Amino acid sequence: xxxxxxLVSTPARRETALAVALHLAVAAVGCTVMLLINERLGHDxxxxxxxxxSGNYLHVAEHGYPGSIAYRPDGTPEYSxxxxxxxxxxxxxxxxxxTTLPFAYAGMLLxxxxxxxxxxxxxxxxxxxxxxxxxxxxxxxxWSCSPYAxxxxxxxxxxxxxxxxxxxxxxxxxxxxxxxxxxxxxxxxVRPTATVLIATLVVAAGWAxxxxxxxxxxxxxxxxxxxxxxxxxxxLGSRVGRWDGWFEAERAWGxxxxxxxxxxxxxxxxxxxxxxxVDDVRxxxxxxxxxxxxxxxxxLALDRSVPWQLAVLVGMAWLLMMGTPGSxxxxxxxxxxxxxxxLLLAARPLARAPLGVRIxxxxxxxxxxxxxxxxxxxxxDGSP
Numbered sequence: 001x002x003x004x005x006x007l008v009s010t011p012a013r014r015e016t017a018l019a020v021a022l023h024l025a026v027a028a029v030g031c032t033v034m035l036l037i038n039e040r041l042g043h044d045x046x047x048x049x050x051x052x053x054s055g056n057y058l059h060v061a062e063h064g065y066p067g068s069i070a071y072r073p074d075g076t077p078e079y080s081x082x083x084x085x086x087x088x089x090x091x092x093x094x095x096x097x098x099t100t101l102p103f104a105y106a107g108m109l110l111x112x113x114x115x116x117x118x119x120x121x122x123x124x125x126x127x128x129x130x131x132x133x134x135x136x137x138x139x140x141x142x143w144s145c146s147p148y149a150x151x152x153x154x155x156x157x158x159x160x161x162x163x164x165x166x167x168x169x170x171x172x173x174x175x176x177x178x179x180x181x182x183x184x185x186x187x188x189x190v191r192p193t194a195t196v197l198i199a200t201l202v203v204a205a206g207w208a209x210x211x212x213x214x215x216x217x218x219x220x221x222x223x224x225x226x227x228x229x230x231x232x233x234x235x236l237g238s239r240v241g242r243w244d245g246w247f248e249a250e251r252a253w254g255x256x257x258x259x260x261x262x263x264x265x266x267x268x269x270x271x272x273x274x275x276x277x278v279d280d281v282r283x284x285x286x287x288x289x290x291x292x293x294x295x296x297x298x299x300l301a302l303d304r305s306v307p308w309q310l311a312v313l314v315g316m317a318w319l320l321m322m323g324t325p326g327s328x329x330x331x332x333x334x335x336x337x338x339x340x341x342x343l344l345l346a347a348r349p350l351a352r353a354p355l356g357v358r359i360x361x362x363x364x365x366x367x368x369x370x371x372x373x374x375x376x377x378x379x380x381d382g383s384p
Contacts, residue, residue, distance in 0.1 A: 034371075054156060076251065082239060085191055087232070095107070119140050143339055164187035165197050169197075177218050180221055195320065203309075204218075261325070286331050294318055297315040
């Protein structure tokens with residue numbers, strides 16, 4: 001098996017543009033459904049765009065980070081916007097300054113542009129593993145109408161993170177070490193979950209070094225990859241005058257690694273109907289994501305046509321998702337940037353389905369995605 005597979009071919013610009021147009025069409029249907037339901041429930045667009053994580057990113061973009069960490073009477077930290085990494089707020093602020101749009105709409109524009117870049121990355125990645133043009137279109141469409149695709153439409157960080165992650169994978173599979181290292185660094189400044197991508201690059205670059213391939217470039221990628229993550233941690237810590245400021249703020253969100261005990265306990269309560277809200281559809285989503293990601297990671301590892309780096313990426317993403325107990329309902333959203341790799345398993349057979357079947361599937365999926373997004377952002381309690 002080759003260590004770092006090269007690109008099979010460079011996708012034609014026209015095919016990539018069609019893949020992006022397909023993403024935008026599917027996303028437009030889903031977002032329209034979400035906005036119509038939101039309006040029907042009596043809320044305006046700007047209210048919706050400030051919900052949950054969006055509100056935190058927009059607040060940081062407009063007002064900056066807090067200068068201290070507040071504590072509860074029991075000594076645990078209060079929820080703080082220091083937990084949100086700085087690159088997305090900086091990009092929202094930059095988009096606001098360039099376009100003069102209000103911060104909420106600037107954030108939405110940023111997400112849509114980043115998601116379009118990410119969709120091009122999905123298509124290019126599928127082509128890079130030799131799955132074909134049809135599978136590339138199918139993977140883009142399935143990703144665009146997935147249940148948690150709303151995070152690509154609103155001022156969340158998933159769209160920007162997905163763009164960096166997917167193109168970093170394209171560069172990694174092509175052996176473009178410097179590009180992969182720089183994109184890993186940028187991803188690290190967006191979300192701390194970039195540790196999954198960084199770890200994958202470290203394994204791939206380490207293997208290349210052991211086999212004495214590509215000279216000094218894997219070493220450079222190893223040096224570049226963690227810089228964004230380290231810079232984000234240090235910058236956020238500097239806001240409150242302590243190097244571990246982000247880690248202290250993150251304690252409030254319950255995201256410390258516990259080797260899966262919290263997630264297993266949550267899933268056990270769901271399975272035995274012990275949770276007080278077993279009728280909440282999000283329980284099914286969380287259980288399905290945990291189970292299907294594990295099965296998908298194993299299937300990717302056994303599929304000899306899939307580069308081993310992609311199987312490593314999904315496996316590490318599953319371990320991180322399992323090992324962090326906080327925000328159980330956010331686990332499906334956590335997997336959204338990694339989802340295109342899992343969708344390789346479904347995209348290839350789907351590409352052979354009749355065109356009418358695919359259109360119905362993507363259109364219906366978009367409607368359901370928009371409907372579910374309205375529930376997640378407007379109706380359900382707890383951050384999605």
